[in-house]
Amino acid sequence: MNILVCISNVPDTTSKINFIENDSKFDSNGVQYIINPNDEFGLTKAVWMKESNAANVTVLTVGDQSAETILRKCLAIGADKAVRIDCDAKDAYSVAKEIESHCQSINYDLIICGRESIDYNGGVVPGLLAGFLDYNFITNCVSLDIKDSKATCAREISGGTEISECEIPLVIGSQKGLVEESDLIIPNMRGIMMARQKPLEVIEAKNVSAKTSDKKFHKPEVKSEVKLVKPDELDKLIDLLENEAKVI
Amino acid sequence: MAVLVYIESEENKFKKTAYEALSYGKALADKMGVKVSVLVFNCSDTESLKKYGADKIIRIDNSDFQKFSSKKYSHALAEVIKSENSSVVILSSSPDSKFLGAHLSGITDASYVSNVVGIPESISPFVIKRTCFTNKAFSSTEMIDGLKIISVSSNSFGMIENFNDSTVESFNVDKVDSNQKIIDIVKETGSVTIADADIVVSAGRGLKGPENWEMIETLADTLGAATACSKPVSDMGWRPHSEHVGQTGKPVSSNLYIAIGISGAIQHLAGINSSKIKVVINSDPEAPFFKAADYGVVGDAFEVIPELIQKLKDRQ
Numbered sequence: 229m230n231i232l233v234c235i236s237n238v239p240d241t242t243s244k245i246n247f248i249e250n251d252s253k254f255d256s257n258g259v260q261y262i263i264n265p266n267d268e269f270g271l272t273k274a275v276w277m278k279e280s281n282a283a284n285v286t287v288l289t290v291g292d293q294s295a296e297t298i299l300r301k302c303l304a305i306g307a308d309k310a311v312r313i314d315c316d317a318k319d320a321y322s323v324a325k326e327i328e329s330h331c332q333s334i335n336y337d338l339i340i341c342g343r344e345s346i347d348y349n350g351g352v353v354p355g356l357l358a359g360f361l362d363y364n365f366i367t368n369c370v371s372l373d374i375k376d377s378k379a380t381c382a383r384e385i386s387g388g389t390e391i392s393e394c395e396i397p398l399v400i401g402s403q404k405g406l407v408e409e410s411d412l413i414i415p416n417m418r419g420i421m422m423a424r425q426k427p428l429e430v431i432e433a434k435n436v437s438a439k440t441s442d443k444k445f446h447k448p449e450v451k452s453e454v455k456l457v458k459p460d461e462l463d464k465l466i467d468l469l470e471n472e473a474k475v476i
Numbered sequence: 477m478a479v480l481v482y483i484e485s486e487e488n489k490f491k492k493t494a495y496e497a498l499s500y501g502k503a504l505a506d507k508m509g510v511k512v513s514v515l516v517f518n519c520s521d522t523e524s525l526k527k528y529g530a531d532k533i534i535r536i537d538n539s540d541f542q543k544f545s546s547k548k549y550s551h552a553l554a555e556v557i558k559s560e561n562s563s564v565v566i567l568s569s570s571p572d573s574k575f576l577g578a579h580l581s582g583i584t585d586a587s588y589v590s591n592v593v594g595i596p597e598s599i600s601p602f603v604i605k606r607t608c609f610t611n612k613a614f615s616s617t618e619m620i621d622g623l624k625i626i627s628v629s630s631n632s633f634g635m636i637e638n639f640n641d642s643t644v645e646s647f648n649v650d651k652v653d654s655n656q657k658i659i660d661i662v663k664e665t666g667s668v669t670i671a672d673a674d675i676v677v678s679a680g681r682g683l684k685g686p687e688n689w690e691m692i693e694t695l696a697d698t699l700g701a702a703t704a705c706s707k708p709v710s711d712m713g714w715r716p717h718s719e720h721v722g723q724t725g726k727p728v729s730s731n732l733y734i735a736i737g738i739s740g741a742i743q744h745l746a747g748i749n750s751s752k753i754k755v756v757i758n759s760d761p762e763a764p765f766f767k768a769a770d771y772g773v774v775g776d777a778f779e780v781i782p783e784l785i786q787k788l789k790d791r792q
Contacts, residue, residue, distance in 0.1 A: 241723050245613050350589070355575070386671045394656035440617050444615070444616045445613050457771060457773050459774070465771060469771070
């Protein structure tokens with residue numbers, strides 16, 4: 229079974245968000261990059277499936293050379309092979325098109341993408357890929373079990389969980405719950421050493437044009453000072469919520 | 477050229493977020509000078525959609541579409557888009573609608589922008605404001621010519637009444653082949669879900685243990701609110717993962733967010749930042765959450781919450 233895990237290189241969750249070039253570009257100066265958390269849950273799941281499903285796990289990212297650091301980390305976590313499609317990620321559409329073209333040369337049975345990236349939050353790439361490739365698609369996926377060619381998946385829905393069955397090939401949008409946070413694989417020294425020997429292939433991009441572009445970024449307006457209410461004056465709080473904020 | 481709004485429903489009832497999507501669709505159609513149609517699957521009573529300005533109500537009544545399936549619904553939507561010559565499709569930001577939006581844009585080769593928080597700044601070029609960096613920033617995003625799909629962020633536009641005497645039409649679609657079938661739906665107990673809630677009551681480590689959640693649930697019941705929790709609380713298993721809100725958990729964009737015993741780590745703030753009004757109750761006056769709050773109470777949750785519940789009950 230062939231599994232592809234698509235990895236997004238994102239600013240660490242504690243990063244300060246600033247913009248440069250007349251607010252048209254994210255300021256990556258001094259920012260630490262990590263594996264997108266939603267992708268990391270999917271990667272750990274894929275590594276488990278190496279044993280349970282005799283799977284072969286490839287990780288892929290669309291980006292420049294600086295993204296190779298996290299690909300090496302993915303290899304240390306347990307992926308067998310890494311692929312970098314060499315171009316600047318322009319938007320979800322162009323990224324999904326680049327991945328689609330890679331998927332036409334290799335038949336993957338399962339493609340795992342994070343539900344959404346924590347930088348642009350679009351949540352678009354997995355759905356686009358499923359649409360382009362005509363694969364089954366489950367996002368917000370919190371459990372997955374594949375036997376022969378049949379997948380049983382659970383996804384979070386509004387107020388509950390939906391369990392469904394389908395045939396592979398399949399694209400899932402992974403998130404916390406697919407594996408628990410405490411189960412995330414942390415690379416050990418052996419893994420890190422082995423990762424150096426594993427293949428990291430760089431593929432030329434098709435340079436598909438984007439369908440969306442960020443023209444200008446804005447930061448939220450600075451909040452006015454908090455209005456403090458004394459704990460023995462809760463009537464005042466209720467009054468403020470009712471008559472000033474008008475939310476209750 | 478027309479705007480098409482997908483109306484999400486559950487058990488023959490329209491979702492509140494669907495009315496918001498329609499209100500948005502109507503405002504956009506007015507700005508573009510075009511008509512707005514809505515698409516409804518298997519709902520017999522469509523009267524309420526007139527109130528929010530639909531020009532045309534398109535009904536698909538077909539048992540093959542009884543349960544939501546992103547593949548089947550995407551294919552049906554694609555047919556309607558073709559027949560209506562739609563140029564923009566509006567969806568809400570519910571889990572199902574965002575699921576559908578991404579899939580539909582793949583099937584129709586459209587441009588798709590989610591988490592949209594306002595009607596376009598301009599139509600030509602089509603530039604729209606959305607949140608990004610988990611609510612730490614906004615982007616004015618340009619969408620290229622061609623079919624556009626937009627997911628409107630919950631509570632960002634509101635429901636705006638705008639009566640229109642809509643026409644109603646039936647639309648026939650062929651069966652869509654899919655080997656995907658739903659075997660079970662497990663609903664959580666608790667009446668209000670985080671995604672649908674106007675008010676969210678959320679608690680953190682300051683509550684000291686899972687046994688103390690009863691007052692949180694009572695407060696939520698009193699306000700008709702959903703309950704939520706911080707990451708450490710769900711990691712320790714005090715509360716289910718489905719309640720975890722924040723950067724790696726569920727996003728919240730309610731009208732009122734009440735945080736009790738949550739210090740306000742940057743990742744938590746990111747996930748709840750698009751809520752309109754934030755109330756923080758914490759015994760530590762230095763808690764960073766107070767900087768992001770509209771209203772705050774520095775006090776012991778174990779004293780403040782029961783009193784707050786009593787006062788709210790007295791008012792009802």
